[in-house]
Amino acid sequence: MKPGKDVVWPKRLLKIDVSGDVLKVVLVGPSDTSQEYIALSHCWGTSKDGQQTTSTVPPKTNTTDLENYKSAGISESSLTKTFRDALDITRKLGVEYIWIDSLCIVQDDEEDWRIESRKMGSIYGNAYLVIAATLAKDGDHGLYCERAQRRIEFQTSAGEQVKAAVFLKAHHDIWKKGEQFWDVQDLPLFDRAWAFQERLLARRVVHYTPTELVWECSCSIDCECGDLQNPNTSWAEFKPGKNLKTKYSDVLVDSNMARLKFWHDICAQYSARQLTFPSDRRPALSSVARRIDFPGMGGAYLAGIWRDSLPHGQFWWSEFTNPKLYPLGAKTHRRDKSHKIPTWSWLSIGGRVSTWGISQACLIVVEILNVHYIPAMDGDDYGPCGEGIITLRSPGAPIEVAESKLPDGPSNKEVQLVGNQNSYDFYADENPFEHPAQNLKDSQLLAFLFGYSPSHSQVFILKLVPGTSKRYERLGIANLCPHEWFAGQTARVIELV
Ligand SMILES: [Zn+2]
Known part of the structure; x- marks a missing residue:
């Protein structure tokens, strides 16, 4: 069952030693790592707005701990409950080694993190099993939980009075809600971006959920209650x-x-996940992209979009219209420019997006003239983004942004031609829309034609980058604009960044 010789091993593993009642966990280096091991997928303990919760930071290995963790080992008492439970399950399965990210990657060594994070596909893919702490929002929670039970009392036919506890049947309503309806309140791990990749890459996963164990492998999924089958x-x-x-x-x-x-x-699944560090948005998907890539598959991998799926792949929109999942006023979709992902990429937004994929939803007018994309690190085509500029040609019309006539409607803003009061729904990428009104008034805004459906025009809503003449950033899309907006407009060439 062990993986073949050509696999890439993690640089370190945790070896579980038990002598008597004493459990010792030792960090072992390269010579010992070609062993069968279990990997843990877990939440680091962060809230939705990315703030670390108190007392739940997972134990980490820093440079100063490294030698001590290799020789003396890591004391059991310094581990969180989730980690201790994972060690217990690993031992019970007869496996000696476990890989846990925060302990097996040196957290204050950028180079170590860069090398090991690129191996995620292999680390999770080669693990004998992935234990998913799906129910645990942080390290204090643990993996085991009390099963719902009911105490009963009855009399046997022989007249004997019996007291008993009946464990209620496992059920997977929580699992279904999490996977199908994005209701991940009881399955915090489903909310995390890194865990999304870990789950897809694993050969087999056992999920610890609040109500039952769920099994996933490459060919099947099953659960204790059997409903998933x-x-x-x-x-x-x-x-x-x-x-x-x-x-x-x-x-x-x-x-x-x-x-x-x-x-x-x-796109739809991954974009809904949360990250502790927004700069991880591309790396946390890189191993899935690397594995799915294939010569001629979709051209180069840009930022979350394959070259050959352009221009379709560019017409995505932020989803925040379901008030149950995205309460009005909640900060659900943020664009963090510090990690250099171009605004034309859905990965530039932290929040759930939808796309048309590669289906022909309208007559596409926009032309791709050039794609200039450079990864941040040489040779890592799937890792962090360096620079991405797409040159496009299509008709465009100067516009302004107006407040929505229906504040609770599906879009919270509208767009109109400059000087014309007829406005149309504008679906901003951000929620809330963080461009001050005065800033928008002082900016050159453009409705840039993407394509035509029989009754409307689909457009990108763009803003000119100050100090440039044809370089624009994306603010969102509008899909109900009238064809007349572009009648008589000649095509213009712009650079989208
Ligand atoms: Zn079930």
């Missing part, structure tokens, strides 16, 4: 025993077109 109770989107993970495994041996289409699911 039941044709009468499984959901419509997938066949019994199938889900996003099995679909990912299937497309890896399927056609390039199937892979490209699947990327649409990835």
Whole structure:
């Protein structure tokens, strides 16, 4: 069952030694790492707005700890409950080694992090099993939980009075809500971007959920109550025993077109996940992209978009119109420019997005003239982004942003031609929209034509980068603009950054 010789091993593993009642965990180096091991997928303990919660920071290995952790080991008492439970499960499964990111990667060594984070695909993919702390919002929670039970008392036919505890049947409503309806309140791990990748890359995963254990591997999914295998109770989107993970495994041996289409699911699923560090938005998906890539699959991998899926891949929109998932006024979609992801990429937004994928939803007018994309690090085409400029040609019309006539409607802003009061829904990338009104008034805004449907025009809403003549950043999209906006407008060439 061990992986072949050509696998890339993690640089370090934790070896679990037990002598008597004493458990010792030692960090072991390269010579010992070609061993069967279990990997842990867990939440680091961060709240939705990215702030670290108190007392839940996972134990970490820093440069100064390294030698001590290799020789004396890490004391059990310094580990969180989630880590201790993971060690316990590993031992019970008869495995001696476990990989835990915060302890096996030196956290204050950027070079170590860069090298090891690029191996994530192999680290999770080669693990004998991934233990997913799906129910634990932080390290204090642990993996084991009390099963719902009811105390009963009854009399046997022999007249004996019996007291008993009945464990209620496991059920997976929580799992279903999490996977299908994005309701991840009880499954915090589903909310984390790194865990999304870890789950897809793993050969097999056991999820610890509040109500039952759920099993996932490349070809099937099952749970204690059996509903995930039941044709009468499984959901419509997938066949019994199938889900996003099995679909990912299937497309890896399927056609390039199937892979490209699947990327649409990835956008929707991955974009909804939270990150502790916004700069991880591209790295935390890089191993999934690297594995799905194939010669001729979709051209170069840009920032979350394949070259050959342009221009379709550029027409994405932020989803924050479901008030149950995204309460009015909540900060749900932020664009953090510090990590250099171009505004034309859905990865520039922290928040759930949707795309058309590669389907032909309208008559596309915009032309791609040039794509200039440079990764931040030489040779790491899937890692952090350095620079991305797409040169486009299409008609454009000067516009201004207006307040929505329906403040609770699907879009909170509208756009209108300069000097014309007829306004149309504008779907901003950010929620809340953080461009001050005065700043917008002082800026040159452009409705740049993407394509035509029979009754409307689909446009990008762009803002001129100050000090430039044709370089624009994206603010959002509008899909109900009238064709007349572009009648008589000649095509212009712009650079989208
Ligand atoms: Zn179940």
